[in-house]
Amino acid sequence: MTSVLRHRYGLALGAGALSVALLSGGTAGAFAATVTPSPTTSPTTSPTTGMASITLTAKPTSVKAGQSVLFTGRTKGLKVGSPLVLQQLSNGKWVPVSASGKVKSGSSYAITAKLSKKGTHTLRVGSATKSGKVYSPTVTVTVT
Known part of the structure; x- marks a missing residue:
């Protein structure tokens, strides 16, 4: 029985960590979208x-x-x-x-x-x- 509980806690913890990562990644993505890249030139390689x-x-x-x-x-x-x-x-x-x-x-x-x-x-x-x-x-x- 303890094995089943550990498994469920692990799944819940993983799902929570994934949710936090997705939410914070969306905020960082929205911030990064406002940055304008500067033009660059590159030589022929x-x-x-x-x-x-x-x-x-x-x-x-x-x-x-x-x-x-x-x-x-x-x-x-x-x-x-x-x-x-x-x-x-x-x-x-x-x-x-x-x-x-x-x-x-x-x-x-x-x-x-x-x-x-x-x-x-x-x-x-x-x-x-x-x-x-x-x-x-x-x-x-x-x-x-």
Whole structure:
């Protein structure tokens, strides 16, 4: 008989605890519903490789028309041998420049390009991965 009473008391205690949890959870839920989340931005990430990134440096940043510029940098989250493409901003669109490279061991790369059109050129390096496209920050090269 004591076993039956213990069982009934246990059920009653469990039901009471569940009722309290549900009531307090409803109050917390109502309070949480009034909080407005702030907008956030997140970079492109790959579920398998983590966040991929590319750095970019141009040397020199000022050349005469037809001279070569060396673009170097490092990558993170890209496999060795991954293709990289140099792109230039032209009339609001990114177009490939006839210069490309690949990720070397140590995650570095080097791309040489001859710039012949006079003016200020905005350039970046990009790579297409399975999870999306990755681009470096831009650099500016002045051609005189």
